[in-house]
Amino acid sequence: MVVEFYYHPQSPPCCLVWMVIKELDIPHKAILVDMMKMEHREDAYKKINPKMQLPAVRDGDLTLTESRAIAVYLSAKYGKGKKNENLYPKDLTEQARFNELMMADVDNYHKMLNYLNPEAIFDGRAKGVVTELLPKCEAVLAEYEAVVKSQDYMFGNHLTFLDFACVHTLGCIEMGGFDDWTKYPNLKRWSAKLRKLPYYEECVKKPTESNNRDFQQFLKEGSAMYTKDAKP
Amino acid sequence: MVVEFYYHPQSPPCCLVWMVIKELDIPHKAILVDMMKMEHREDAYKKINPKMQLPAVRDGDLTLTESRAIAVYLSAKYGKGKKNENLYPKDLTEQARFNELMMADVDNYHKMLNYLNPEAIFDGRAKGVVTELLPKCEAVLAEYEAVVKSQDYMFGNHLTFLDFACVHTLGCIEMGGFDDWTKYPNLKRWSAKLRKLPYYEECVKKPTESNNRDFQQFLKEGSAMYTKDAKP
Secondary structure: OOEEEEEOOOOHHHHHHHHHHHHOOOOEEEEEOOHHHOHHHOHHHHOOOOOOOOOEEEEOOEEEEOHHHHHHHHHHHHOOOOOOOOOOOOOHHHHHHHHHHHHHHHHHHHHHHHHHOHHHHHHOOOOOOOHHHHHHHHHHHHHHHHHOOOOOEOOEOOOOHHHHHHHHHHHHHHHOOOOOOOOOHHHHHHHHHHHOOOOHHHHHHHHHHHHHHHHHHHHHHHHHHOOHHHOO | OOEEEEEOOOOHHHHHHHHHHHHOOOOEEEEEOOHHHOHHHOHHHHOOOOOOOOOEEEEOOEEEEOHHHHHHHHHHHHOOOOOOOOOOOOOHHHHHHHHHHHHHHHHHHHHHHHHHOHHHHHHOOOOOOOHHHHHHHHHHHHHHHHHOOOOOEOOEOOOOHHHHHHHHHHHHHHHOOOOOOOOOHHHHHHHHHHHOOOOHHHHHHHHHHHHHHHHHHHHHHHHHHOOHHHOO
16 A cells, blocks of 8 residues: 555645655655646545645555645654654654754745735636735845854755755745845855755756746736636 | 743744743743844844844854744654653654645745735835735645644644644735635634644734734835835
8 A cells, every 4th residue: 555645746745745755765656646737626535625725645544635744744753764764753852853943944935925925816806916015025034044044954954844845935036036046146056956856956956947837827827727617 | 951932923934943942831021133123134133144134042162043943953853751752753754744734824924924925015115015916825825724724723623833834924914914714714724723722823813913913004104114225
């Protein structure tokens, strides 16, 4: 019996889980749910996740959604004895410090989303990104830049799945057109390390490029990209 | 040595932690940081939490911020042997299911915030709540209503800190003026159970009433409530 992983490569929460699976070399069956064809809204997937969101993971009788909950579970269950067995820390105090940063990253991700404004653009309430919120996103970059100034990774000097979460939070900002990382030399150094992961190309680079291209198109065409019934 | 708890009663994340402390009867020293007087931006508090956000908890050498990370830590460390020792579940699979609901609740809380729109109102980018988003908030109510239809609490049939988080997520919607709970009989039943907690009045009722009153005033006066330097 292997872990079933329902995903789409262009979904950042899916990519977070995907990286955990790859890093821990978890035996799994990857099941593509094509969001672009609205397969996540079809009955077959609704039976897996009634909320119709990706990703989902099935491990025996347990079906889990919510990427960070999945990442904690998979890291704790399948990390033992692996090279990076602390992809999620085991010690209570370390877990607390990790959870703190993980929850802060969720907030930061929402700051990025507030700037990118996809929902309001789709609903026709706005025509583009909220440029006034770009400074708040840059403050997020500065926050992460400070974190990796004195350490190799987002949680100390070893890889954790917080790095996987942060790479997507930070990548978000490029969807709005941002591409000047000169003020963030330590983030560039951190990013260069992640780029060496054997699954980086598949789980980060390709999806990010596709998302940036699609979002620029979305900005031009807005809700016309979708029919009303096929709301994403 | 007791746990130091830096809080303000009108901050929902503080109230979540406060309820955990009360429920587990954790020896603590509550230290009021008066947000209304901008004390969270003063140097004294900046030394505790450089991000200048509430709550924060100090337990020996460990300083923690982010309410849910604090709640997990306190429940795990101080729950043992208490009546509600599973305020955060201990078993890996149960934790995974709990974490899934906790992360979904964070998303739901952001849906409420998107509707209430406080940041844009303060920044002068909007004049009121985003009425178009009320249906999404009502969908959140329907989701939670379905959860407590077949069980007593948000996570099965015993109290967990998910109930404390949800009571604030759900309470949010009233800040925008919503007050018709007739379509949600099971939420009313769940809420009635929470109201019996000896700390409900202090940790939920009073803060919620104050917040509703303040938000209505905020809607009327917008950013004029604050000077530019004293941005909350």
